[in-house]
Amino acid sequence: MRSLIPSSRATRFRAVAVLVAGSALLLTPLSGQATARTPVGEAPDCFVPPTAGASAKGGHGADTRDISAAEQKAIEAQTARLLKAKTARNVAASVNVPVYVHVMRDASGGGDVTDTQISQQIDVLNKTYGGQESSQAANTGFTFTLAGVNKYDNSQWHKDKQSSTYRKKTRQGGKNALNIWLVDFAYLGIATFPWDYARQPGIDGIRVNYTSLPGGSATNYDLGETATHEAGHWLGLYHTFQGGCTATNDEVADTPAQSSPSSGCPTGRDSCSLPGLDPIHNYMDYSYDSCYNQFTPNQSTRMSNMWSAYRA
Numbered sequence: 001m002r003s004l005i006p007s008s009r010a011t012r013f014r015a016v017a018v019l020v021a022g023s024a025l026l027l028t029p030l031s032g033q034a035t036a037r038t039p040v041g042e043a044p045d046c047f048v049p050p051t052a053g054a055s056a057k058g059g060h061g062a063d064t065r066d067i068s069a070a071e072q073k074a075i076e077a078q079t080a081r082l083l084k085a086k087t088a089r090n091v092a093a094s095v096n097v098p099v100y101v102h103v104m105r106d107a108s109g110g111g112d113v114t115d116t117q118i119s120q121q122i123d124v125l126n127k128t129y130g131g132q133e134s135s136q137a138a139n140t141g142f143t144f145t146l147a148g149v150n151k152y153d154n155s156q157w158h159k160d161k162q163s164s165t166y167r168k169k170t171r172q173g174g175k176n177a178l179n180i181w182l183v184d185f186a187y188l189g190i191a192t193f194p195w196d197y198a199r200q201p202g203i204d205g206i207r208v209n210y211t212s213l214p215g216g217s218a219t220n221y222d223l224g225e226t227a228t229h230e231a232g233h234w235l236g237l238y239h240t241f242q243g244g245c246t247a248t249n250d251e252v253a254d255t256p257a258q259s260s261p262s263s264g265c266p267t268g269r270d271s272c273s274l275p276g277l278d279p280i281h282n283y284m285d286y287s288y289d290s291c292y293n294q295f296t297p298n299q300s301t302r303m304s305n306m307w308s309a310y311r312a
């Protein structure tokens with residue numbers, strides 16, 4: 001997840017609501033994140049933004065459910081099993097993803113976005129997943145087509161309250177459809193993971209702060225790349241700082257290990273002694289939108305594998 005609440009490091013909150021699919025996965029819900037809270041009696045399908053305090057737009061934080069090292073290992077094993085079972089099914093070289101945008105306005109119609117902004121957001125997804133922001137960027141083969149726009153006037157939903165309920169009521173399409181709910185909350189965004197779809201299909205998708213769309217009011221996060229980041233989780237990517245300075249880290253070989261989120265655009269940052277500078281330009285870090293410019297080839301491969309395993 002990408003959060004708008006600056007932590008002490010002024011990280012961007014991108015909350016990814018992760019649900020574990022399959023009983024084989026042992027989850028340790030929300031461990032290790034001070035900002036993560038699971039409401040009593042509610043499934044741990046998402047993070048509840050930390051209350052106010054230091055919160056202000058422009059920060060980051062955890063935007064997915066935390067994945068422990070043991071759970072990460074279990075997810076990798078499960079994915080490998082699923083892929084092996086699907087060897088007959090070719091991993092598609094390209095995938096077009098239908099996108100449903102749900103504009104969750106308040107009761108007075110506040111929090112709206114324009115058709116132009118939505119169109120530009122889709123363009124940003126296609127540009128970023130097409131590897132068009134850097135010569136180093138991978139063309140992931142994923143393209144996005146707007147399939148529908150729905151607008152709701154509900155002040156609770158606008159604030160991302162009753163999120164499981166509103167998502168279940170409004171979600172459209174199958175496991176291949178990207179649902180984007182535009183809300184006003186303390187995060188920049190929150191996402192679910194593909195391996196959680198089977199258990200919680202009704203809430204699958206990403207919640208994105210409406211101010212982060214192109215032309216929005218989220219300073220430094222107004223180029224629409226929060227949606228790129230959250231969709232990355234939705235396609236099975238972890239943060240580039242997942243696992244910290246470990247050899248495994250984010251399960252992606254060509255993203256150098258990183259100890260913690262980057263903020264801003266700290267050129268030359270090298271937070272782990274492991275090889276390589278921190279991947280500050282990677283869409284799965286927490287850098288400013290203007291700093292983001294790439295997914296790597298191995299991230300592209302991981303997303304294709306995740307698609308084959310969970311969304312094809």
Ligand SMILES: [Ca+2]
Binds near residue numbers: 250252256
């Ligand atoms: Ca890595």
Ligand SMILES: [Ca+2]
Binds near residue numbers: 257270275276
């Ligand atoms: Ca390093």
Ligand SMILES: [Zn+2]
Binds near residue numbers: 229230
């Ligand atoms: Zn994130």
